[in-house]
Amino acid sequence: MDRSYIRGMGMYVPETTYTSIEIEERAGYDKFGIKKGLVKMLTGCESRHYVKDGEHSSDLAANAGRNALEDAGIEPSDIDAVLFCSITQDFAEPATVNVVMDKLDIRNAYSFDIKNACNAFISGLDVADSLIKSGKAENVLVVSGEALSRWTKFDYDDRDELLQRAPAALSVGDGGGAFVVSKATENEEGRGIVNSRFHTMPEVWNNNVIWGGGVVYPKDASLLYIPGTTKALIDMHQDVSRNYIPPVMKKSGWDKQDIDCVLVSQVAKWITKNIRNIIGVEKEIMPEIVETMGNIGAANIPIMACEARRMGILKERSKTLILGGAVGANMGVMSVVM
């Protein structure tokens, strides 16, 4: 059976940044007499990037995808499948992947969007792996572009909502990330996606719902915003570590001392710290971007991978654990030799 491996990666973040204090002022903390600093204290987010007017999810994804193609050393014409994996999208129809492909001049590929909240990118990697293993593709561009600031609420008129839910919602940021996943040859012996485990708990779907944008509320654009996270999701996120990492590591034949890098979705620094303690790895191999970029949804993983490589944590053949919890709720763990 064919195997897949991560051939290239790329990221892109918009130029403009905002501090958490600036975002809190914009959301009305002063107006409602709420002490500023909550966002940073709760999540660790100090600043984040926001798109400018006219910059969309497809732009973020295309810029990241272009960098990933260059990193992989292949042309747009070499790509035979593209998967756009994000929370945000340009519009309801058609799939945003079409716009991304047009911007990247990819003309002869199979494509579709993958929706799975913050785990969309990990799901995309899994699908790319399957397409390659089944012989349906040789080079798959898995790409995410999150313009989450577009779905961030700033016009609060309820102090309790602003106080209780906004600190997590206001920590989101914008950015794009991409992997080129390719069919491995004998030159890539030992590299690739080793094992993965996914699980969905549909009974808690009613947590952190973006109510707008679907047929339930087809005309109410005021409901199209990220409401903030809930304790049920935080608990679930940590359950990923306790219950899903050990079997993936066992099936991969890895002990904790074998792990070179851990990439985990970025919700809050203290959640990352707890997961690190549960796995039993050192802080140095677990990069964080929440402080300078906030929570970038599905793009967290590829952006963090690029940052980990820039910092020298992630190298070719690094044994890497990728894990995430997402609204839905679903969890995913993947072991990859980069």
Added chain:
Amino acid sequence: MDRQEIKDTIKKTLKDMMNKNDLVINDDDLFYEDLGADSIVIVQAFLTCQEKFDVLLADELNLMEPVSVNILTDLICKKLEERAS
């Protein structure tokens, strides 16, 4: 810094944020488990103390770990000692 002043600050913040001025808070009561404080109240207690006592508590916040007036006071005193040394 007077340890009692730190405790009084924490208790006043909890009462203010929970809108319960007559709440009786013992030093070992756990904020979430015993007093019913939610995560935002706990974060506000940390934030208030960080500003008032000028110590960095952001890296110490962990909402999965139990915290009481005594635990938070110990943490602040430790930070103050580190700063003084």
